[in-house]
Amino acid sequence: MELCKISGSTAFQSGRLPKHSVIRMTGTEFRPQNRMFIAGMGFVGQRLGRELKNQGWDVSGTCTSINKKKKLEEERSFQIYLFDANEPDVIILDAIKNHTHMVVSIPPVPGIGDPMLHYEQILRTELVGGKLQWLGYLSSTSVYGDTGGAWVDEDYIPNPTSESGRLRLAAEEGWFNFSQSLGISTQVFRLGGIYGPGRSAVDTIVKQGVLSESQRMRGHKRFTSRVSVDDICQAIMASICTPSSSRRRVYNIVDDDPAPREEVFEYARDLVEKKWPGWIKQPSEQKESLVIANKRGLRGEKRASNARMKNELGVRLLHPSYRSGLQSIIEQMDSPFEHGKLNS
Numbered sequence: 628m629e630l631c632k633i634s635g636s637t638a639f640q641s642g643r644l645p646k647h648s649v650i651r652m653t654g655t656e657f658r659p660q661n662r663m664f665i666a667g668m669g670f671v672g673q674r675l676g677r678e679l680k681n682q683g684w685d686v687s688g689t690c691t692s693i694n695k696k697k698k699l700e701e702e703r704s705f706q707i708y709l710f711d712a713n714e715p716d717v718i719i720l721d722a723i724k725n726h727t728h729m730v731v732s733i734p735p736v737p738g739i740g741d742p743m744l745h746y747e748q749i750l751r752t753e754l755v756g757g758k759l760q761w762l763g764y765l766s767s768t769s770v771y772g773d774t775g776g777a778w779v780d781e782d783y784i785p786n787p788t789s790e791s792g793r794l795r796l797a798a799e800e801g802w803f804n805f806s807q808s809l810g811i812s813t814q815v816f817r818l819g820g821i822y823g824p825g826r827s828a829v830d831t832i833v834k835q836g837v838l839s840e841s842q843r844m845r846g847h848k849r850f851t852s853r854v855s856v857d858d859i860c861q862a863i864m865a866s867i868c869t870p871s872s873s874r875r876r877v878y879n880i881v882d883d884d885p886a887p888r889e890e891v892f893e894y895a896r897d898l899v900e901k902k903w904p905g906w907i908k909q910p911s912e913q914k915e916s917l918v919i920a921n922k923r924g925l926r927g928e929k930r931a932s933n934a935r936m937k938n939e940l941g942v943r944l945l946h947p948s949y950r951s952g953l954q955s956i957i958e959q960m961d962s963p964f965e966h967g968k969l970n971s
């Protein structure tokens with residue numbers, strides 16, 4: 628794999644490489660024969676697929692509904708296969724073998740585990756002698772469990788406290804073992820809370836003005852690690868391009884600023900109030916509720932370190948904090964007064 632590091636603040640927003648990216652400077656490009664299969668064309672999958680397509684990759688992927696398949700094929704020119712863990716059509720397992728890279732973005736399902744590894748034997752038979760050389764699994768910082776707010780890096784022994792965290796950890800191990808047996812290089816990305824255009828505190832405030840009771844109750848944590856979707860894509864692409872001495876590696880993909888949810892929402896609300904005064908109807912009640920929710924007790928949690936991502940993958944975060952991330956989101960938004968509720 629040729630060296631093709633990417634950095635710069637505009638690469639993933641404009642869909643073009645930044646002027647001074649290493650790719651431009653060295654003249655090294657992603658090779659056109661690279662083919663990515665993204666299992667789970669959701670929020671991250673679509674964004675990653677779009678960036679790779681912009682760089683000349685062939686991109687295929689999966690989703691669960693025929694309507695979404697049509698939309699992604701017509702509007703985004705991806706080749707899409709239907710795959711639903713509950714009614715699986717294993718024909719997609721055959722399609723994967725013609726791809727050089729795969730990102731698994733489908734969450735584990737209770738009672739099934741990882742939906743693709745559920746068909747591990749078939750998948751293994753399909754992939755032996757195939758083209759797949761790199762696999763990325765999108766996991767979660769939930770695998771660490773509760774450290775009482777202490778910092779954790781990738782060497783910390785995971786101790787998930789939730790069922791979803793336990794399923795995640797099992798899926799990580801499952802993919803490592805699977806690809807090791809086939810000699811495929813595998814990276815696990817433990818993602819913090821994902822946000823980006825269309826899915827952020829600013830979008831929530833603009834759409835509904837105030838938080839619902841259940842949303843407020845989720846604000847108990849002192850620290851929540853977050854990451855913008857653009858930084859996730861940047862890290863995955865850097866990982867593809869960075870030769871690793873190890874065939875299996877774990878990376879925390881988070882920003883520098885684990886912060887309480889209510890702090891993030893207050894900041895988002897202030898941004899919306901400043902940009903569109905009068906749009907939020909009940910700012911004072913909202914603030915009061917957040918204080919009450921905060922007093923009800925703090926739950927232990929962890930702060931995930933991103934040092935390995937920066938040191939080994941050379942990632943320079945586009946959004947080191949939710950502040951710049953939310954600012955860039957609101958800058959790209961149209962006025963809700965003109966267009967009704969955004970992204971509804």
Ligand SMILES: NC(=O)c1ccc[n+]([C@@H]2O[C@H](COP(=O)([O-])OP(=O)(O)OC[C@H]3O[C@@H](n4cnc5c(N)ncnc54)[C@H](OP(=O)(O)O)[C@@H]3O)[C@@H](O)[C@H]2O)c1
Pocket residue numbers: 666667668669670671672689690691692695710711712713732733734735736742765766767768818819820821822
């Ligand atoms: N949201 C967060 O803050 C967060 C934090 C850490 C890790 N993660 C994990 O990181 C990954 C990417 O996140 P994301 O926000 O991009 O997720 P997302 O938008 O929810 O996308 C998930 C994808 O998986 C597919 N999928 C879901 N359940 C499935 C099933 N039972 N069978 C087959 N396919 C299924 C979805 O299909 P459709 O396209 O048809 O819906 C979608 O394409 C996910 O695994 C997510 O759980 C998320």
